[in-house]
Amino acid sequence: MASVRSVLRAIFAVCLLLSGGVVASGYVAHSPADTAPAGNVTGSDAENRSLSELPPxxxxxxxxxxxxxxxxxxxxxxxxxxxxxxxxxxxxxxxxxxxxxxxxxxxxxxxxxxxxxxxxxxxxxxxxxxxxxxxxxxxxxxxxxxxxxxxxxxxxxxxxxxxxxxxxxxxxxxxxxxxxxxxxxxxxxxxxxxxxxxxxxxxxxxxxxxxxxxxxxxxxxxxxxxxxxxxxxxxxxxxxxxxxxxxxxxxxxxxxxxxxxxxxxxxxxxxxxxxxxxxxxxxxxxxxxxxxxxxxxxxxxxxxxxxxxxxxxxxxxxxxxxxxxxxxxxxxxxxxxxxxxxxxxxxxxxxxxxxxxxxxxxxxxxxxxxxxxxxxxxxxxxxxxxxxxxxxxxxxxxxxRTDQEEGRASDERAAGPLSSTAKGLLSGSVLSAALYVSPAWMGFVELLALCVLFLVSTVWFLAELRWRSVVAELREWAEEAERR
The missing domain is CATH 2.130.10.10 (YVTN repeat-like/Quinoprotein amine dehydrogenase)
Structure with a gap:
């Protein structure tokens, strides 16, 4: 019983580390430059010209x-x-x-x-x-x-x-x-x-x-x-x-x-x-x-x-x-x-x-x-x-795709069937709504990893509560058996 719990705890820990790593890497990869206007050229001829001089x-x-x-x-x-x-x-x-x-x-x-x-x-x-x-x-x-x-x-x-x-x-x-x-x-x-x-x-x-x-x-x-x-x-x-x-x-x-x-x-x-x-x-x-x-x-x-x-x-x-x-x-x-x-x-x-x-x-x-x-x-x-x-x-x-988007696309390919299946289960409106309320740096892979992080944390927490309850019941049963 103890060995099974140890294996499950190891699996939970690996899932948390991997999903947390994906979320963290997505945040780190989104540098402040990503939100600046693309192609903003300092000192260009266009910048030195007044608005009225530029063609509409x-x-x-x-x-x-x-x-x-x-x-x-x-x-x-x-x-x-x-x-x-x-x-x-x-x-x-x-x-x-x-x-x-x-x-x-x-x-x-x-x-x-x-x-x-x-x-x-x-x-x-x-x-x-x-x-x-x-x-x-x-x-x-x-x-x-x-x-x-x-x-x-x-x-x-x-x-x-x-x-x-x-x-x-x-x-x-x-x-x-x-x-x-x-x-x-x-x-x-x-x-x-x-x-x-x-x-x-x-x-x-x-x-x-x-x-x-x-x-x-x-x-x-x-x-x-x-x-x-x-x-x-x-x-x-x-x-x-x-x-x-x-x-x-x-x-x-x-x-x-x-x-x-x-x-x-x-x-x-x-x-x-x-x-x-x-x-x-x-x-x-x-x-x-x-x-x-x-x-x-x-x-x-x-x-x-x-x-x-x-x-x-x-x-x-x-x-x-x-x-x-x-x-x-x-x-x-x-x-x-x-x-x-x-x-x-x-x-x-x-x-x-x-x-x-x-x-x-x-x-x-x-x-x-x-x-x-x-x-x-x-x-x-x-x-x-x-x-x-x-x-x-x-x-x-x-x-x-920009270089960052190429990286995200590679992450999606690496996620393989799991990513494809998750996208299939989510309708366009559900996925769009989730991405709408999420931070700008969070793409689909990061969103999926965050869901896995939350799900695994919840399951692990409930499992620990259950295991402690089982242990307590076994101890009570053993003590009662000794008294008899």
């Missing part, structure tokens, strides 16, 4: 979120949300971290200037702050209040704004602001400008898409997901039924929306065609004159970027780029030169991939949400389809 197509604006708990401080690359402008060398040309989270960012028309953007941002407020801030409460056609709140805000609220930013001067102007009574949900994360006065908004708090006149603060059109989807659909999302995360106004008046928790993209009025994806983010519509109709989608739950072309009345997948280095992509734009700008949220980076699947540019930034390349048109409006440029589908995405 050499500048990329990125918005990021934050995993900082409300009203608490935090450290690390994901502690603060920001809107930041990078040049081709990865140097920062503009930075602002006023709000708790920055979401969608869109380029404005050339008439507004090549360096003017609009973004959605939000801030969480405590109850007293909620009472002091106002909002532009939009009213529907019947005069009822559509934004703002009449509910109890004792737990705080979220204030969401649409702001216009001149990146050259740093001047900002609030286009619209709204307050939500739920402190745990940001109601809007994406809007699309229709004209000077009207915006189409994806409202995930109310599970709807609506058109808002920001000048009169009235809703001129709205669509509720409940008119199309049943309440037993949407998966296990009791308080986030649709998670409407993207909306785009198309030519001809159609509206495209991403209903993430239903794994669908819908076209609203006049078309109602749908294509099923797994947790889609940020779909972009590629025009017919550029090789479309086609949809470029960041398929976050499957850790890939895909493109679907409309052919013979159905949507067919024509291109894919993915790999172990890609972790929860939430936006992808096809640039006019045929390259694809990808926002890799859990990978803490934004990268540019050419038609062969090779990453030709990247910057490291904590928890990015959206990105736009200045001077290239909004999203993928000026980009060609994958079929037109004969883009190669890169299933593994191994061309874009």
């Amino acid at each position: 197509s050499s500048l990329t604006v990125v918005t990021t979120g934050s995993n900082r708990p409300r009203a608490e401080s935090a450290n690390g690359s994901r502690a603060e949300a920001e809107v930041v402008l990078y040049d081709r060398n990865g140097s920062i040309r503009y930075y602002n971290d006023t709000y708790d989270s920055y979401w969608d960012v869109d380029l404005l028309s050339k008439a507004s200037g090549p360096r003017t953007v609009e973004y959605v941002a939000s801030e969480r407020l405590n109850a007293s702050a909620c009472e002091s801030v106002g909002d532009d409460a939009a009213e529907s056609g019947d005069g009822s209040e559509a934004d703002g709140s009449t509910e109890d805000e004792k737990d705080g609220c979220v204030r969401t704004v649409i702001e216009r930013l001149n990146l050259s001067t740093g001047a900002t102007r609030t286009i619209h602001a709204a307050r939500s009574p739920r402190a745990d949900v940001t109601p809007w994360t994406d809007v699309d400008r229709i004209n000077d006065t009207h915006y189409v908004i994806a409202d995930r708090a109310e599970n709807r898409v609506f058109v808002l006149n920001v000048r009169t603060n009235t809703i001129t059109w709205e669509w509720y997901a409940a008119s199309t989807f049943t309440f037993d659909s949407g998966g296990y999302y009791l308080e986030d039924w649709t998670h409407l995360n993207d909306v785009e106004y198309l030519e001809g008046g159609r509206i495209m929306a991403s209903v993430r928790n239903h794994d669908q993209i819908v076209f609203l009025d006049p078309e109602h065609n749908r294509t099923i994806l797994y947790e889609p983010y940020g779909p972009d519509y590629i025009l017919r004159e550029n090789g479309g109709p086609a949809l470029l989608v960041a398929d976050a739950g499957n850790n890939r970027v895909v493109e679907y072309a409309r052919r013979d009345g159905s949507w067919n997948r024509t291109w894919q780029w993915s790999g172990p280095a890609l972790r929860w992509p939430r936006d992808a734009d096809r640039l006019p030169n045929g390259r694809t700008l990808v926002v890799d949220s859990n990978g803490d980076r934004v990268l540019e991939v050419n038609s062969t699947g090779t990453a030709v540019w990247n910057v490291s930034v904590g928890l990015p949400y959206d990105a736009e390349r200045l001077g290239t048109g909004s999203a993928s409006a000026a980009g060609p389809s994958a079929e037109r440029i004969a883009a190669r589908s890169e299933e593994m995405g191994d061309r874009d």
Whole structure:
């Protein structure tokens, strides 16, 4: 009996040492340089030139979120949300971290200037702050209040704004602001400008898409997901039924929306065609004159970027780029030169991939949400389809791994069947959620090792308790036998 326990204790100890070593090596390997902008060249010609001298197509604006708990401080690359402008060398040309989270960012028309953007941002407020801030409460056609709140805000609220930013001067102007009574949900994360006065908004708090006149603060059109989807659909999302995360106004008046928790993209009025994806983010519509109709989608739950072309009345997948280095992509734009700008949220980076699947540019930034390349048109409006440029589908995405990612890939191969089996058991959403709340240095292998560390520690602790109980029982039995 004692020899069996000794063997088990030795096995437990080896498992703890190995798993602890993997976690520690992952932490040590993630040096501070890994969170700095990649390709940041000190004293380069680009750095010595003013922002106005740089061509807009050499500048990329990125918005990021934050995993900082409300009203608490935090450290690390994901502690603060920001809107930041990078040049081709990865140097920062503009930075602002006023709000708790920055979401969608869109380029404005050339008439507004090549360096003017609009973004959605939000801030969480405590109850007293909620009472002091106002909002532009939009009213529907019947005069009822559509934004703002009449509910109890004792737990705080979220204030969401649409702001216009001149990146050259740093001047900002609030286009619209709204307050939500739920402190745990940001109601809007994406809007699309229709004209000077009207915006189409994806409202995930109310599970709807609506058109808002920001000048009169009235809703001129709205669509509720409940008119199309049943309440037993949407998966296990009791308080986030649709998670409407993207909306785009198309030519001809159609509206495209991403209903993430239903794994669908819908076209609203006049078309109602749908294509099923797994947790889609940020779909972009590629025009017919550029090789479309086609949809470029960041398929976050499957850790890939895909493109679907409309052919013979159905949507067919024509291109894919993915790999172990890609972790929860939430936006992808096809640039006019045929390259694809990808926002890799859990990978803490934004990268540019050419038609062969090779990453030709990247910057490291904590928890990015959206990105736009200045001077290239909004999203993928000026980009060609994958079929037109004969883009190669890169299933593994191994061309874009950095040296550190190569090391992690080697660790995954070394883990062998265990790693593959664990990945198979975890759905994309579960794994993405785990990586989202984990530190930036922790990849899948480190996360798996941490789980093993916790599991083995728990089993060993329970085993020791059981063994001590058995020993105590044997002693009592022996003492009782002696007394007899």
